[in-house]
Amino acid sequence: MREKLTRFFGSPAGIISTGSVIGLLAAYLPELGNPPNMGVCVACFERDLAGALGLHRAAPALYLRPEIPAFVLGSMLAALLFGEFRARAGSAPVVRFLLGVFAMIGSLTFLGCPWRALLRLADGDLNAVLGVAGLVAGIGLGAWFVKQGFTLGRAWKSLPLTGWAFPLAMIVLVVFAFAKPSFILESEKGPGSMYAPVLVSLGVGLFIGFIAQRTRFCTMGSIRDAMLLRNFHLLYGVIAMVAAAFVLNLILGRFHLGFDGQPLAHTNHLWNFLGMVLTGLAFALAGGCPGRQLFLSGEGDGDAAVFVVGMITGAGLAHNFAIAGVPDQVVDGAIKVGGLSANGQIAVFVGLIFCLLLGFVLREKFE
């Protein structure tokens, strides 16, 4: 039975089913309370989580999103059930941490990770076209570096507790999500105040974590594999996710085509593009999209966990130093275009230079 399931999840039907289910759930979560056009966004949810833990104090972005720990724990359950939980770590932790920081800064420039960029497309948000174009450019650059010999080194088998540490921390977060102790912050207005019932978020997150671990669903990997290997397996899943979310959005009346007036988005095309170039490049160098990093953390990968901690730290920095992008707003009946502060622009450039340096320098010599 286990082998049959593994074969199914590894097949085109498996990845297409997984992508479709994720797309449907992501499109439906706003109906249940999650912010509009943000049914699932790993970067945004980690940003809210960072706020809930007091790592920043951006009033509209404080909520301990149960989806994040649930992604990790769903993946952990799948890995345990199928005998794939392996504690491993040890490859370039500081570099991975910094890649996580800059991946988050790039995502918050655009206002969404690769998952939300694709889901915003399915909502009709044309600003996401610029974001996805930037994402493809960044991943293409990262894939080129990998082909030229870029490496962060190999992971090594580790003591079991090192693999368990991150999932255990996620269990504590789930307890906090239910118990809501006073030191966990929560927004009174804005996207941080919009959320589905905790049990629903937890259940959806566990389910997505489980099927994504079985299929290796990865938004970054789908584009990397198509470019590097001419292999479209993961891309089928991503296309299925967008298509399923698109259809459900049409049915629910949530599809609104255009640039202006999109929820939690800005129309500054240059920074939408450049932010996602940085994000795509950072994820490609780190070897997985934000969701995939959570799923890998769940199966005992300490290197992926370090990257996730970097992303959460990056969210804190982005809001504390006014680096994050600002959505367009309607002020006195007129649209006030958002975008990126000077601090944010500098941070994106620093991130791009950092990633380019890594790409050129971190290469293994064989001779």
Next chain:
Amino acid sequence: MTKESHAVILFYTSNHAFRAEKMLDQEGIPCKLIPVPRHLSSDCSVCARITRDQMEAARRILDAARVETLGIHEI
């Protein structure tokens, strides 16, 4: 050539896979880089697909070139 006649070489890192592709090509061993089959690993890295009859030759070449492999599996 049927699918059953293939084997895959797994690596610890993707750059070793690209290095292996180059080395095997130079030695005249047909090789195609593909994602690691799901039933072999949960890792989403790259592996090299060769024909089964080239498994030993490929192993020797990669060992000599100090390309670290995680294993060779028939698929």
